[in-house]
Amino acid sequence: MQSISPESVFRGNDAWRKALPLITNLTKRPLILGRGIYTNNLRNKIFDDLKNNKLKVDFANLLFDCCYEDISRVKNIILNNNNDSVIAAGGGKVLDSGKYIAESLNIPCITVPLSASTCAGWTALSNIYTKDGQFIKDVALRSCPKILVYDHRFIQTAPSRTLASGIADALAKWYESSITCSKMDDGLVQQAIQISRVLRDQLLIDGEKAYKGQFENNLSWRNTVEACGLTAGLVGGIGGEKCRTAAAHAIHNAITQIITSNKFLHGEIVGVGLLLQLRLEEMKNNNKLADQSIRQLLVLMKELNLPTTIAQLGINVFENNNLEKIVDFTCQDKSEIHFLPFEIHKQDIVEVITNFEQQKIRI
Ligand SMILES: [Zn+2]
Numbered sequence: 001m002q003s004i005s006p007e008s009v010f011r012g013n014d015a016w017r018k019a020l021p022l023i024t025n026l027t028k029r030p031l032i033l034g035r036g037i038y039t040n041n042l043r044n045k046i047f048d049d050l051k052n053n054k055l056k057v058d059f060a061n062l063l064f065d066c067c068y069e070d071i072s073r074v075k076n077i078i079l080n081n082n083n084d085s086v087i088a089a090g091g092g093k094v095l096d097s098g099k100y101i102a103e104s105l106n107i108p109c110i111t112v113p114l115s116a117s118t119c120a121g122w123t124a125l126s127n128i129y130t131k132d133g134q135f136i137k138d139v140a141l142r143s144c145p146k147i148l149v150y151d152h153r154f155i156q157t158a159p160s161r162t163l164a165s166g167i168a169d170a171l172a173k174w175y176e177s178s179i180t181c182s183k184m185d186d187g188l189v190q191q192a193i194q195i196s197r198v199l200r201d202q203l204l205i206d207g208e209k210a211y212k213g214q215f216e217n218n219l220s221w222r223n224t225v226e227a228c229g230l231t232a233g234l235v236g237g238i239g240g241e242k243c244r245t246a247a248a249h250a251i252h253n254a255i256t257q258i259i260t261s262n263k264f265l266h267g268e269i270v271g272v273g274l275l276l277q278l279r280l281e282e283m284k285n286n287n288k289l290a291d292q293s294i295r296q297l298l299v300l301m302k303e304l305n306l307p308t309t310i311a312q313l314g315i316n317v318f319e320n321n322n323l324e325k326i327v328d329f330t331c332q333d334k335s336e337i338h339f340l341p342f343e344i345h346k347q348d349i350v351e352v353i354t355n356f357e358q359q360k361i362r363i
Contacts (some may be wrong), residue, residue, distance in 0.1 A: 003124040003141075004237035006111070006148040011226065015151035016046070016112070022147060023110060024053045027085035030110070031078050033098045034090045035062040039114045042154050043089050046112065050087075058083060065129040066096040074101055085110060085146075091162065092118035092266055096126040099141055108146035115158035116166040116225035117265055121148050122233025133263060135253035137334075144237065148230075155225050160211055164304035165267030166228035167207045171297070172274045173235050174200040176246035179281065180339040181239065192239030199231050204296070208303045247277035247330075247344075250337035254329035258322055260314040269313060271297075271306050279352045284342050310357055317357050323350065 010019040023030075030050065034043045043059070050057045058081045062070045078086070078101065088098025089112040099120075102109035111121035120126075124141040173196040181189050202223060210224035235243055251273035252266070275294055282290035298308060307313050310326075317323040327349045330337055337344050 001142075002237070002240060003143040005234060006122060006144045007146050009122075009148045009150065009230070011150040011152070011230065013152050015149050016049070016154065019110075019147060019149045020049060020053065023087075024050070024055060026108060026110075026146065027055065027087075029056045029058070029081065029083050030085045030087045031058045031060055031074075031081065031083040033060050033062070033074060033086055033088045033094055033101070035094050036090065038159075039090055039157075042114055042157065046087065046089055062090075062094060062097055064131040065133050066093040066100070066127060067129050067131050069131055071097055071101055071104075075105060078105060078107075083107070087112060090114050092120040092127075093129070095120035096128075099124075099145060100126040100128075100139065102145075103141050103143075110147040110149065111145040112149045112151070112154065113229055114154050115162035116155055116228040117158070117162035117267060118166060118169065119229055119231075119233035119236065121145065121150065121229055123236050125236070129256070132259050133256055134259065135256045140241070144233075150226070150229055152222065152225065155229070161268075161305070162265065163211055163225065163228070164306050165265035165271075167203050167211070167224065167267070167304060168271030168274070168301065168306055169267035170228045170232040171200055171203055172248045172270050173232055173243075175274055175277060175293070176248055177235065177239055177243040179277075179285075179341065180246045181243055183341060189239050189243060192235050192243050195231065195238070196235045196243070199227050199235065202227055204300060207300055211304050245336040246339045247280055247337050248273035250330050250335045251276050251326070251349075253335070254326040255310060255313060255315065257325055257329050258315050262314045264307065264313050268307055271301055272308065272310055272313060275308060276352055276356060279356060280340070280344070280348065283352060284344070284348060285340075310353065317353055323353060326353065 060074050060077050085108045086098045086102040087110045088095045095111050099109045113121035124144045127138045128136045177193045177196050206220035206224050209220035248270050252269045255269050278290040278294050281287040327346050330349050331346050
């Protein structure tokens with residue numbers, strides 16, 4: 001069974017208002033799940049609107065990441081309150097926790113992304129981390145959320161850094177799916193890969209304008225946030241597991257193992273992983289176009305103020321066995337790096353990262 005999309009998707013400036021009748025029909029006592037303080041106003045609005053529709057509404061906030069500690073704490077709150085749905089309103093970690101918790105309690109999940117940093121509002125997948133943000137594993141869920149509310153007015157309030165991060169994560173879809181699925185003869189998977197190619201092209205054209213422009217009447221902004229929050233999720237829905245991730249995400253997962261004082265967003269780390277994946281393809285798969293892709297991506301990433309090296313993520317790979325830790329985690333048996341169509345050994349990753357971190361970035 002493949003869950004391709006949420007049962008209902010509301011999008012645009014009035015998505016929340018339009019979704020309200022369906023939500024009030026579905027649930028009588030929802031729990032609103034959130035995290036950051038700067039999105040509290042939006043959750044208060046969601047709370048008030050539901051109250052005005054005569055719903056009994058409760059609140060809970062994550063204290064950490066999408067981790068087992070928070071998951072079991074919030075599950076207990078829901079069981080005590082008798083909540084009949086979860087409304088996850090926030091970024092990727094909140095959306096992933098909400099989906100996971102709702103599914104394990106057999107109640108519906110409504111996702112309300114409050115930034116364009118992720119396609120987690122769409123997908124049937126939750127990434128589990130430790131309290132400190134170290135990636136543990138991703139969990140495939142039985143289904144996508146019941147309702148996705150992609151309200152552009154909500155998303156406009158998010159810091160532009162979240163949009164840049166979402167662009168990097170969505171760009172990775174093409175580079176990861178096209179290499180892992182290139183030899184698959186499943187037509188649906190091939191079609192998903194082509195969607196991710198169009199998605200990449202649109203982001204290369206519109207991404208910078210969206211990041212730097214004003215929101216009002218900005219078609220580039222609208223197209224870009226929907227590409228990151230909706231289309232990226234659809235590609236995973238149609239293409240399945242192998243269309244989701246490869247080396248870029250495997251390297252992301254490994255980099256999160258090193259705890260740093262500054263937290264970086266998922267897509268910011270995936271972007272660096274993507275550049276490293278392309279270098280690997282050049283080295284191991286004789287991909288002549290990889291260098292050109294790197295140059296093209298670097299131009300955009302600089303305009304979006306995205307990190308382009310592991311050092312810029314606050315990690316010196318030549319200290320504290322950091323390189324070894326990253327390499328070991330990247331090459332674990334279960335790692336997505338092995339979805340690549342060529343064999344990867346630890347020494348390959350050592351070489352790629354060492355060269356990459358030592359070189360002056362050329363454009
Ligand atoms: Zn991702």
